[in-house]
Amino acid sequence: MSTFKIRPLIVLALCFCIAFTSFAPVANAQKKTAPVEATPPPVREEFKFGKVDLDMLEQVNLLDRRFERDGMVLEDEATNAYLFKIGHGLIPAGLTLENVSWKFRALRDPQPNAFALPNGSIYVTTGLLSLIDNESELAAIIAHELTHVMRRHTYMQNRSNRKKFLTMNIMAAVGAYAPGGIVGAAIQAITMIAPFIIMATMFGYSRDLEREADLKGIDMMISAEYPPEEMVNVMKLLDHDIEGENIRLFYNDHPALQERINYLSSYLGARADKVTPQMELNREKAGYFRTMEPLMRHDVQLQISGGRFRSAVYIAQRLVEFHPDSQNLFWLAEAYRTLGPRAQQLTEKELTNSAKKDAAKKQEKRTDEEIERELLATPAGQENWKLHQQKSEELYRRALAADNPVAVAHRGLGMLYEKLDKKTEALAEYEKYLELAPAPADHDRIQKRIENLRRTPQ
Amino acid sequence: MTPPEKFAGSNLRKPNFVLIAAIIALAPAMARAQFLHPKIAKKETTIRNVVILPAKVNVVRDSMKGPEGMAAESENVSGRVEEALSAILEKQKHVKTLNPPAAARGEGDAEQKYSIADFQTKFDDLLPRILKKRSDVKKGRFTMGDEVLNLNLDKSVDAIVFIRGQGQKLTGGKTAFVMLVGGAPAYLKMQIGIIDAHTGEVLLYTDPMFAGDPTTAIDRLRKALEKGFKKLPAATVQ
Numbered sequence: 001m002s003t004f005k006i007r008p009l010i011v012l013a014l015c016f017c018i019a020f021t022s023f024a025p026v027a028n029a030q031k032k033t034a035p036v037e038a039t040p041p042p043v044r045e046e047f048k049f050g051k052v053d054l055d056m057l058e059q060v061n062l063l064d065r066r067f068e069r070d071g072m073v074l075e076d077e078a079t080n081a082y083l084f085k086i087g088h089g090l091i092p093a094g095l096t097l098e099n100v101s102w103k104f105r106a107l108r109d110p111q112p113n114a115f116a117l118p119n120g121s122i123y124v125t126t127g128l129l130s131l132i133d134n135e136s137e138l139a140a141i142i143a144h145e146l147t148h149v150m151r152r153h154t155y156m157q158n159r160s161n162r163k164k165f166l167t168m169n170i171m172a173a174v175g176a177y178a179p180g181g182i183v184g185a186a187i188q189a190i191t192m193i194a195p196f197i198i199m200a201t202m203f204g205y206s207r208d209l210e211r212e213a214d215l216k217g218i219d220m221m222i223s224a225e226y227p228p229e230e231m232v233n234v235m236k237l238l239d240h241d242i243e244g245e246n247i248r249l250f251y252n253d254h255p256a257l258q259e260r261i262n263y264l265s266s267y268l269g270a271r272a273d274k275v276t277p278q279m280e281l282n283r284e285k286a287g288y289f290r291t292m293e294p295l296m297r298h299d300v301q302l303q304i305s306g307g308r309f310r311s312a313v314y315i316a317q318r319l320v321e322f323h324p325d326s327q328n329l330f331w332l333a334e335a336y337r338t339l340g341p342r343a344q345q346l347t348e349k350e351l352t353n354s355a356k357k358d359a360a361k362k363q364e365k366r367t368d369e370e371i372e373r374e375l376l377a378t379p380a381g382q383e384n385w386k387l388h389q390q391k392s393e394e395l396y397r398r399a400l401a402a403d404n405p406v407a408v409a410h411r412g413l414g415m416l417y418e419k420l421d422k423k424t425e426a427l428a429e430y431e432k433y434l435e436l437a438p439a440p441a442d443h444d445r446i447q448k449r450i451e452n453l454r455r456t457p458q
Numbered sequence: 459m460t461p462p463e464k465f466a467g468s469n470l471r472k473p474n475f476v477l478i479a480a481i482i483a484l485a486p487a488m489a490r491a492q493f494l495h496p497k498i499a500k501k502e503t504t505i506r507n508v509v510i511l512p513a514k515v516n517v518v519r520d521s522m523k524g525p526e527g528m529a530a531e532s533e534n535v536s537g538r539v540e541e542a543l544s545a546i547l548e549k550q551k552h553v554k555t556l557n558p559p560a561a562a563r564g565e566g567d568a569e570q571k572y573s574i575a576d577f578q579t580k581f582d583d584l585l586p587r588i589l590k591k592r593s594d595v596k597k598g599r600f601t602m603g604d605e606v607l608n609l610n611l612d613k614s615v616d617a618i619v620f621i622r623g624q625g626q627k628l629t630g631g632k633t634a635f636v637m638l639v640g641g642a643p644a645y646l647k648m649q650i651g652i653i654d655a656h657t658g659e660v661l662l663y664t665d666p667m668f669a670g671d672p673t674t675a676i677d678r679l680r681k682a683l684e685k686g687f688k689k690l691p692a693a694t695v696q
Contacts, residue, residue, distance in 0.1 A: 055526065062529035069564030070512075071575030108572065165524030169635060176639045305576055307583065364586050367600065441573070445607035448656075 042216035044152045049099065052162065053155045057099055060117040067107065067123070074106040074126060079295050086135060087122060087142050090224045100149060104142065106295060110302040110311065112238060116145035118154040126299035130315045131237045134288045136221075136230035143217035143224075151216065153209045160205050164198045171195065210254045215267050228268055235261070242311045244346045244356045289322045300331045307368050309339040310346070326402040330409045333395030336388045337416050340372050341381035344388075392416055407436035411446060418449065427453045492664040492689045493595035497654075503661070505652065506693045508547065508617045509558045511578060513539045515623030515648070517672050522631045531673045539621055539648065542680050543687075550684065551692040556615055573608060580605075581620045585649060588663055595663045602658035615655045623648040625672035646672035646679065650686065662690060 049057075067073050074080070083104035091102065100120035112128040122145045124138070132138055148154065175191030178184040214231075221228045239246075255263075289296075296319050303312035312335035319328040349355060366374075375381030393416060399409040414429035430450050434443065497503040513536040518525040547553040561570035580602055588600055606618065625646035628636060636643055647667035654661050666686030668678040 059527040059529045062533075063527075066529070066533075070578070071561070071564070071568070071571035075568040075571075108575065162523035166522050169522050169639075173635065173639050302576070305580065365590050367584070367587055369601075441569070441610065442605075442608045444610065445604050448604065448607060 042147050042150050042212075042219065043095070043097065044150070044156075047152045047155070049155075050159075052159065054099075056155065056158055057119055060119050060121075064103075064117060064119065064121050072108050073123075074108050074295065074298065076106070076295065076298075078291065079106050079129075080104065082291050083122075083124065083138075083142070086139050087146065090139060090143050090146055090220050090226075092223070095150075097150065108298070108302060110299060110306045110308050114141050114145055116148040116154075118149060118152065120149055122146065122149070126295055126302060127311070128238075129292060130296045130299040130318075132234060132288075133237075134230070134285050136226045137234045137237075138288070139221055139224065139226040140217065140228070140231040140234050143220040143226075144213045146220060147213040147216040148209070151209075151212060153213065157206060157209060161202055164202055168195050168198050171198075207255045211260075211263065214260060214264055218264065218268060231264065241346075241351060241356075242314055243308055244351055244359055246356070286322075289318075293319065293323065293328075297327060297331055300335060304334060304338050309335065309342055310344060313339055313344055324398075324402075326399045326405045326409070329395050329399035329402060330406050330412060333392040333399060333409065333412055336392035336395065337412060337419075339384075339388050341375035341378075341385040341388075342372075343380070343384055389416060389420065407433055408440075410436065411442070414446070414449070418453070423453050423456065491592065492662065492686060493592050494689055495595060495598050495654075495659055495661040497598070497659070498661050498691065499596070501691055503616070503654070504691070504693050505551075505553055505616045505661070507554050507556050507612075507614050508619050508652070509556050509611055509615050509655070510540050510544060510619040510621065511558055511574065512536065512562055513621035513623065514578070515539055515621065515625065515646070515672075517625040517627065517646070519629060520626045520632050520642075521629040522635060525626070528627075528673070535623070535625065535646070535672055536621070538676065539623060539679065539683075542676075543619065543621065543650070543683055546680070546683050546687060551687065551690055553693055556612060559609070559611070577602070577606070577609060578620070581651060581653075582622070584660075585622065585651070588651070588660065589649070592663055592665075595660050598659060600660040600663075602653055602660070604658055606653065606655060606658040609655075611655055617661055618653045618655050620651045620653065621648060622650075623672075627671045627673055643669050644671045645669050646675075646682075648682075648686075652690075662687075 083106065084102075087102060087104040097120070100118075103121045105121065105123055106129060107123040107125045109125040110127040111125060112131055114122070114124040114128055116122050122142060124141060128141065129138070132141070171191045171194045175188050178187040178191070218228045218231065221231070296315055300312050300316045300319070303309070303315060313332070316328065316332035316335040320332050322328075350359070363371075376385060393413070396409045396413045396416070399406060410429045410433035414426045414433060417423075417426035417429060427450060430446050430453070434440070434446055434450075440446075495503075498505070515532055515536040517528045517532045517535050519528050520526075544555040547555060559570060559574065560566045562574045564571065584600060584602060588595065591599075594600065609618070611618070623646060625644075626642065627644045632641075633644075635641065645667060647665065649665045650663070651660055652662040653659070664686040666682040668675065668682040670678045672679075
């Protein structure tokens with residue numbers, strides 16, 4: 001996932017939780033017909049709460065409330081009820097855990113991600129919910145996160161990190177007061193290297209916990225009669241780096257994709273007899289899209305607002321393919337209009353790790369408007385802009401010609417024409433929008449644009 | 459072979475106490491540079507009424523065992539920064555702080571809440587770019603666009619204030635460690651942007667900071683904010 005646009009609350013959340021990562025493709029998983037056996041719940045029976053754990057619990061409870069208050073949780077009953085249904089279906093019946101109250105919610109964030117807080121709050125971002133194809137894939141994500149909570153991973157990692165931080169600080173003190181000479185030089189060398197080793201063990205521990213969540217997640221999926229090989233598809237979706245933001249760092253807190261593919265494949269291979277054909281029932285793509293359609297539209301808006309224009313086009317395209325109604329056509333038009341002179345897909349060269357790092361650095365230095373201006377100065381940028389403005393204009397027109405046309409398509413056309421310097425057309429479209437839309441939230445903004453257009457000579 | 463006097467203790471590598479002491483002594487209310495949009499610098503635009511959106515200040519407790527979250531204290535500090543800034547703007551710059559929309563406090567309609575949340579996020583996205591070249595605020599390079607009008611604030615609001623901050627307080631053990639070995643002292647660092655409520659342009663950017671416990675050093679906070687807004691021209695009293 002991208003790190004350069006991380007929102008502060010998410011960063012804070014990730015201090016307390018173990019983030020979801022991509023799942024591995026489970027190659028050659030074969031379905032057999034043996035009855036499904038329940039797997040024992042992956043609970044850490046021996047876990048006892050200490051003061052440190054209770055302090056952390058208090059922090060995450062506050063964080064949970066902050067997410068709600070700050071408008072980060074999607075307040076859509078249908079979506080949250082759907083997540084709750086899937087989550088509860090995965091939790092073994094009758095299981096109760098001390099200081100855990102299960103909540104499953106969609107987080108308004110365009111970046112594909114999911115995470116669990118140790119108090120039982122599972123968050124899946126709208127960005128991830130918009131990318132997945134069916135309920136089984138969603139179940140794979142939630143099962144992974146549930147394991148983190150059930151196995152008390154966040155508490156375990158916090159306890160482990162505290163010991164390691166203490167060791168690092170002691171080493172730093174020893175290094176600072178090391179005597180001179182060869183012995184002192186040796187002590188200093190050791191104390192300089194030690195933090196890197198300790199950091200590596202921290203990330204190593206985190207990777208072990210992720211691996212455990214992957215494997216126990218498979219067990220939970222099987223127990224709840226979801227086809228576990230759907231994890232493969234989730235993994236592929238996440239590996240599809242639309243924005244060129246999955247940068248691999250020297251230290252990683254999650255195992256490498258290929259490593260996960262390997263261990264999940266072999267684990268699933270050993271448990272293949274637990275998979276039944278009736279699990280196919282959960283794979284209906286259409287059902288998932290019907291439930292998630294409003295959320296996906298909301299996410300396209302977030303993608304555009306977050307400058308993730310390629311993702312916006314990708315998700316809006318999926319929406320139009322599923323249901324080409326006026327609203328979905330409008331969102332695809334918006335996505336193309338805002339994509340502007342950018343290429344719709346990144347090239348292989350742009351997807352190399354070093355190119356992604358360079359792009360991230362450049363992105364921090366320039367505003368979206370500056371990036372657009374630079375691209376428009378190139379022939380490729382000009383060509384892209386021409387293509388995208390044609391596509392968006394056509395899609396706005398289709399949105400207006402469809403049944404129950406959305407008035408906001410007039411606003412989109414107005415913005416497109418304004419950018420193309422077609423002032424008369426822009427003015428007409430804006431006026432049409434304000435005439436058709438009853439008291440829109442952006443009334444003042446559009447009214448101001450109308451006034452500006454009237455003031456400037458044609 | 460190491461000469462015996464090397465072990466006598468006089469040659470131990472001592473941390474630079476003088477430097478640490480100097481930082482602590484000089485830093486009670488440091489204010490880094492302030493950057494004004496030409497419209498403000500040339501007094502073409504005057505800020506009379508502002509809305510302060512909820513501050514997002516995160517404070518951690520740094521101990522020998524690493525940093526720990528302080529969610530409740532962070533909320534308190536956020537509120538305190540808002541209040542202190544409002545008082546300074548009113549008293550010294552004759553700028554009135556109007557109530558933000560109810561949705562900014564987590565009340566009311568979901569759509570309004572989203573709209574505030576998205577605008578806060580937009581500022582978070584812009585902030586790293588401002589930080590890369592803060593002086594470009596003086597060139598009027600940064601804007602949040604006319605989407606600012608979607609907030610539907612009162613017509614008399616001239617500007618919107620965004621506050622971000624990061625701070626740490628130290629436990630007793632860590633304070634001793636910092637004194638003996640070195641490391642960052644307790645501090646609070648803020649990034650404050652004032653945005654034109656009609657055009658979305660960044661009118662002012664400042665990043666005041668101070669050394670000291672962010673949860674208790676109220677006076678230092680006030681001084682840091684006063685210094686941080688020193689260059690902002692005062693509105694004429696009406």
